Amino acid sequence: MEIEVLEGVFDANEEIARKNRERFLEAGVFVMNLMASPGAGKTSLVMRTVEGLRDRLSIGVIEGDIASRVDAEKLKAAGVPVVQINTGGACHLDANMVSMALPHLDLSRLDLLIIENVGNLVCPAEFQLGEDLKVMMLSVAEGDDKPLKYPLMFSQAHVLVINKTDLLGMGDFDPQVVRKTVTGMNPDIVIFELSCRTGDGLEAWTSYLHDRVRCR
Amino acid sequence: MHELSVTENIIDICLRHARNHGARRIVRINLVLGELTGIVDQCITFYWDMLAKDTIAAQAELVFRKVPVVARCRECGEEYRPENLELRCPRCGGEQAELVSGREFRVESIEVD
Ligand SMILES: Nc1nc2c(ncn2[C@@H]2O[C@H](COP(=O)(O)OP(=O)(O)OP(=O)(O)O)[C@@H](O)[C@H]2O)c(=O)[nH]1
Ligand SMILES: [Mg+2]
Ligand SMILES: [Zn+2]
Numbered sequence: 275m276e277i278e279v280l281e282g283v284f285d286a287n288e289e290i291a292r293k294n295r296e297r298f299l300e301a302g303v304f305v306m307n308l309m310a311s312p313g314a315g316k317t318s319l320v321m322r323t324v325e326g327l328r329d330r331l332s333i334g335v336i337e338g339d340i341a342s343r344v345d346a347e348k349l350k351a352a353g354v355p356v357v358q359i360n361t362g363g364a365c366h367l368d369a370n371m372v373s374m375a376l377p378h379l380d381l382s383r384l385d386l387l388i389i390e391n392v393g394n395l396v397c398p399a400e401f402q403l404g405e406d407l408k409v410m411m412l413s414v415a416e417g418d419d420k421p422l423k424y425p426l427m428f429s430q431a432h433v434l435v436i437n438k439t440d441l442l443g444m445g446d447f448d449p450q451v452v453r454k455t456v457t458g459m460n461p462d463i464v465i466f467e468l469s470c471r472t473g474d475g476l477e478a479w480t481s482y483l484h485d486r487v488r489c490r
Numbered sequence: 491m492h493e494l495s496v497t498e499n500i501i502d503i504c505l506r507h508a509r510n511h512g513a514r515r516i517v518r519i520n521l522v523l524g525e526l527t528g529i530v531d532q533c534i535t536f537y538w539d540m541l542a543k544d545t546i547a548a549q550a551e552l553v554f555r556k557v558p559v560v561a562r563c564r565e566c567g568e569e570y571r572p573e574n575l576e577l578r579c580p581r582c583g584g585e586q587a588e589l590v591s592g593r594e595f596r597v598e599s600i601e602v603d
Contacts, residue, residue, distance in 0.1 A: 279597040397492040425575045458576040
């Protein structure tokens with residue numbers, strides 16, 4: 275006997291993501307999911323973003339890592355409300371892990387919640403968390419061919435941050451190549467080029483994010 | 491890369507439907523897999539043996555129907571397979587195209603005894 279199922283493999287996750295989203299809407303907090311390879315500069319961007327916006331917005335952070343609290347400690351030392359999720363080996367955060375972290379944050383007091391996903395250029399793209407904005411980073415050190423090799427995340431992100439522009443010229447990374455490939459896949463994507471090290475280009479990013487949070 | 495948790499999801503879905511129909515054994519599982527998902531079907535088959543071994547789905551055959559990435563131009567209606575996911579319409583040059591397939595990943599049906 276054949277039984278019709280017609281059920282998406284990610285449906286269960288998407289259902290929990292919808293519930294997260296309701297909680298975010300109710301609390302009036304704008305949520306950003308930050309995704310990139312290991313070492314692309316996610317924590318550095320979180321620190322810079324908090325630095326640039328903390329006078330204007332109340333910001334909380336969820337740190338996803340396979341193991342360790344290193345990134346969370348950095349933020350805590352900077353006085354940012356932060357919750358660590360250790361995925362225990364999983365290569366991505368899912369909606370359920372995020373929902374378990376939420377009781378540890380006072381959402382109603384936050385304007386912006388930044389979720390730093392596990393360092394991985396593939397898997398996080400498949401798991402909705404209930405976020406408003408998907409931001410991904412690509413660092414100059416990784417090479418300009420990554421969008422062709424790992425198209426899924428690039429095709430879904432709302433924002434692409436090209437980080438470590440201070441390293442341009444030291445290899446053969448060409449931001450124009452990345453822009454062309456990525457806008458070909460995802461015509462509406464917004465692209466920033468910046469360096470978390472020098473601070474170059476950060477102002478454009480923080481003021482964009484500020485407007486998104488305020489205009490939700 | 492997350493085929494392990496994906497395999498768990500598939501087993502959950504199949505067992506739930508089998509149970510609801512009072513099935514004794516799952517013989518075959520028909521899945522639809524879009525090419526853009528990056529899921530490797532061999533990995534799922536590999537994890538299956540490990541994760542399903544004590545269930546009524548242990549011996550099930552996994553059949554994957556692969557769905558290619560297809561885009562449709564919003565301007566002229568042309569449907570095409572975008573090379574490297576370059577969405578620009580090859581017929582009219584339109585920049586506003588949408589993906590009509592390639593993202594799906596679902597359990598279509600199960601065959602049971
Ligand atoms: N040259 C240069 N280095 C940077 C820049 N931004 C970050 N880095 C360095 O890159 C390394 C990784 O930065 P993180 O911010 O920890 O990267 P991450 O993406 O959070 O890494 P994981 O959480 O481990 O995946 C650190 O040594 C940073 O100092 C930049 O703009 N330029
Ligand atoms: Mg980090
Ligand atoms: Zn066209």
